Amino acid sequence: MPNISQKGISMPESPIRKLVPFAEKAKKNGAKVIHLNIGQPDIKTPQIALDAVKNNDLSVIAYSRTEGSEVFREKIAKYYLKHSIVIDSTDIIVTTGGSEALSFTMGSIADFDDEIIIPEPFYANYNGFATAAGVKVVPVVSRIEDNFALPPIEDFEKLITPRTKAILICNPGNPTGYLYSKEEIQKLAAIVKKHNLFLVADEVYREFTYDNTEHYSILQEAGLEENAIVIDSVSKRYSMCGARIGYLVSKNKEVITTALKFAQARLSPPTYAQIASEAALDTPQSYFDDVKEEYLERRNTLIEELKKIDGVKVGVPNGAFYCIAELPVKNADDFAQWLLEDFRYKGETVMVAPAAGFYATKGLGQNQIRIAYVLDQDSLKRAVTILKEALKSYIG
Secondary structure, X not given: OOXXXXXXXXXXXXXXXXXXXXXXXXXXXXXXXXXXXXXXXXXXXXXXXXXXXXXOOOOOOOOOOOOOOHHHHHHHHHHHHHOOOOOOHHHEEEEOHHHHHHHHHHHHHOOOOOEEEEEEOOOOHHHHHHHHHOOEEEEXXXXXXXXXXXXXXXXXXXXXXXXXXXXXXXXXOOOOOOOOOHHHHHHHHXXXXXXXXXXXXEOOOOOOEOOOXXXXXXXXXXXXXXXXXXXXXXXXXXXXXXXXXXXXXXXXXXXXXXXXXXXXXXXXXXXXXXXXXXXXXXXXXXXXXXXXXXXXXXXXXHHHHHOOOOOOEEOOOOEOOEEEEEOOOOOHHHHHHHHHHOXXXXXXXXEOXXXXXXXXXXXXXXXXXXXEOOOOXXXXXXXXXXXXXXXXHHHO
């Protein structure tokens, strides 16, 4: 039989999706599964985006421009201007989701066996993108005891080698909800300039910050024009995960020119999704104010309920809609699978994402889970009750 590639063998499974078969079996057997495992908001997509697709008069669904339609990119630039970020439409490449933007970035800035430093835990698919690109992830550990704050700068500096090409952050963070301060961004900016590296920031959760905090983009940092690359997306901002529209943004013209070659190989981003996304940019601020308030209430409810469970430790997120919880178990993977296969509380169970897959350092996160608080407060309370009862039974 022909052999599968070593790259394919080493491609990691998604900790978010690998338990899906067990969840589907549980549902077929009559259980109700509350999904805490995936960041699929239940917030309604802006009607303006839905209507743009419904009411369009296209007679041919043609290829769009490789970098995305000019009108769309101009509107994206205006969106950034509202957030005190000055860019031009030529600094933007529209991609098939933020995932493709990150893949293009890795392909553009790193060669096989080059290194990218990433604070962990990090979005699990970064491991997958890096494996696909032949890039080595070099983790720098942040800890739940410090609420996943940026590790000391010395921790980054000692990891830099001649093969290091970039530092990658998610701000606000998935899976921790950590929001980097302006001072932390400036410290990272100083490192990448000193060592001639790129600073890549996944900023898809920019709108969702809490407790009177504000997001500070790497594109706002003066003197970082040649180093800064932003990954962005409409998925979470407008509750349009299925649209699969993202963008790569950089003032570094060489980065944009190179990424465009990768984009040309896939021809163009999807036409209907761009129509919806372009319309979504006209969503009024009141939509975000309401959504942000809803997520804040959900966060407070979730954290308050989790803290009532003996032996559970939880990081308090200042952004996005995720948190990491540390459980009094040895192996969260086994626990998560057991929840789906064997445990029911009043006919219900919960699906969580084991956190080990959000780390690159082997052995870390074994007793942690990621929870996405994208459900209504009643569902979150019920889910935590189920978790509490499950832990009693599992530990017993």
